[in-house]
Amino acid sequence: MEVTVTPTEDRSIIIALRLEGGAAFIVATAAYAALAEGWWLYAITALLPDVSAAGYLAGPRVGARAYNIAHSYVTPFFFGLIAWLSEPALLPVAAVWVAHIGIDRLLGYGLKSEQGFKFTHLGRIGRERFEDDRE
Template identity: 55%
Template sequence: MTRTLLRLEGLAALAVAVWGYALTGASWWLFVGLLFAPDLSAVGYLRGPHVGAAMYNAAHTYAVPTLLAAVAYSAGWALGLPVALVWAAHIGLDRALGYGLKLPDGFHQTHLGPIGPARRA
């Protein structure tokens, strides 16, 4: 039940982020182009599971896009808010699909439970 609630929460965050993005009037090409950019943080796994999990989790917590949105709004940086909303949408999509923050045990272990081959085991 907890996993389901967290996935629904991710779906809600995704919906709000997409709605907010639509209100900005920014290009949908920007949205598509940046949607999976946070996954580039997985490159940290080349340095091992602890570094990989730390980098991945830093890019997959709502705190960072929320801070970016606040700074962009305060500074009048027009592009910052759409970028922050795409980032939040990505995180929401991940959570809705069952992909959580990574545990240092390995890429397939998340706070929402195992994913991929680890889930089938």
């Protein structure tokens, strides 16, 4: 059975979600600046959550699940909580992780559908998204 994901048609919700991502990016980057000594760790770990896209090598279902786990705010929250309780030196990594998710959301890269990488909770990504507007 094929599941069709239909993102919201309400542009104001999409704009609000993107702005929310931008706010998360700014606050998480400020938290990183307060927690870390220098920007080298930020540069090294900024794209680390995107390694989860390798899950797509096992198919769209595994890929979407791996990507969504790495790109849900819940995952860095729990990572940060564990770091705070056991290894506070890892807190800046949690901040970078949240910043990564935030900038992704600001740019329109949302959580993925099992239909494929280009189908997100924020709508389709890529050039194909404009084809829907022309029809």
